[in-house]
Amino acid sequence: MTAPNGRTPMSQQKSKSRHHGSCGPIPKAVVSRLSLYLRELQHLVREGHETTSSSQLGKVLGFSDAQVRKDLAYFGQFGYPGIGYRCAELIDAIKRILGTHRQWPVIIVGVGNLGRALLGYKGFQQQGFRIVAAFDVDARKIGRRIEGVEIFDLARLPEIAEQHNIKLGIIAVPASAAQTTAEKMVAAGLVGILNFAPVTISVPPNVSLVGVDLAIQLEQLTFSVINRLAET
């Protein structure tokens, strides 16, 4: 809780009065780097580091030191001139910014290959997420438990979502069912959806959507590979 010199970061009064340095909405790219900083900071702590610097973080992640400082400055003053950043303190700050300092209950719809893998994925818990229920339409799966998580009939989504005050949901159904699944999630009061189905879905403007298409990631790789070969 105490900084290296026994005080709080820089001019604390100022830091607290203004919520963040720049105005306007935070660029999406900044937020995605924030998650990378967090992950790297947690790694550094496991390796025994007490403090780090913008140049160290930048070097590992492939960003410039200026960019690291600028990104963090959107949200406040977290560093100590001449010293750097205190890892534990910055982890705490970034978690607060991302909203993962508290635990989020999450539900998942679709218990196929991918859904099962996500149910068992340890990384979610480690970052503050807990899958509290799974849903499917296949009668043979309903009632079973996987990784300690019960599989419910999709029809019970509204009921269970309300019961646990669920805000976040993961779509792991086939592409053909993704849009209707999203609509059911929205109807059940969810406001954030992580979509693994390889299809574009649309949600109301008050709902956040993040899409992850695994095949697209491989496509990005092939493009980069063939163009690298072409250069040399």
Place this chain on the structure above:
Amino acid sequence: MTAPNGRTPMSQQKSKSRHHGSCGPIPKAVVSRLSLYLRELQHLVREGHETTSSSQLGKVLGFSDAQVRKDLAYFGQFGYPGIGYRCAELIDAIKRILGTHRQWPVIIVGVGNLGRALLGYKGFQQQGFRIVAAFDVDARKIGRRIEGVEIFDLARLPEIAEQHNIKLGIIAVPASAAQTTAEKMVAAGLVGILNFAPVTISVPPNVSLVGVDLAIQLEQLTFSVINRLAET
């Protein structure tokens, strides 16, 4: 093979002589949108559309029509003024650009929860990827087959990679093993790595790396959700 009017796109001579309109390297963001265009075009074809337009593609995907045209113009002239783009033709062109018009053999290292799901993921095959071998260090898994793919001892990676002329590999091992896995892949001649381990890994400059961190995707969602609530 023939365009709507029986001819090839616009001034074909020009289109063929210059490889792409703008100079310098292609922005990464453009390439990732290219994959989204491809996915949407394939969807449109399944729905029976023959042609589409930059404004239709843009509307569905949330981009401006100008951006769609600009992105495509990096690589050549694919459209017909007054008509739009012929879906089948544009699909073909984008696949060629991304390098997925031919099939890529892929290997995967790590047959845990996530690795097994990826082995069974149909989306890879559909986009031109084929997982030809899996690797693990767990003796109980070695020799087994999952989804028709044999699991080999990781020690045999160089041998099998050479045999199948493998360029692409997927890392699905725990974070602690990711860096050494990457190094073994590079030593085995792979030049593109898709990393699902939640850790930053480093590879030589002649190797391409794409990282997917599932927990980070959820973090992006929580940020967006809490800041949306804050606005209103």
Place this chain on the structure above:
DNA sequence: TAGATTGTTAATCGATTAACAATC
């Protein structure tokens, strides 16, 4: 003190958008 490193400003760079002649 000298050395290290921050937060922040101004300058640079790149990406998106608007507009429009050319085309079908």
Place this chain on the structure above:
DNA sequence: TAGATTGTTAATCGATTAACAATC
């Protein structure tokens, strides 16, 4: 022809980088 839509240029917008006074 009139309407639709492209490819491309110029203008706008936003994001990254370089530089540096302030700080420890």
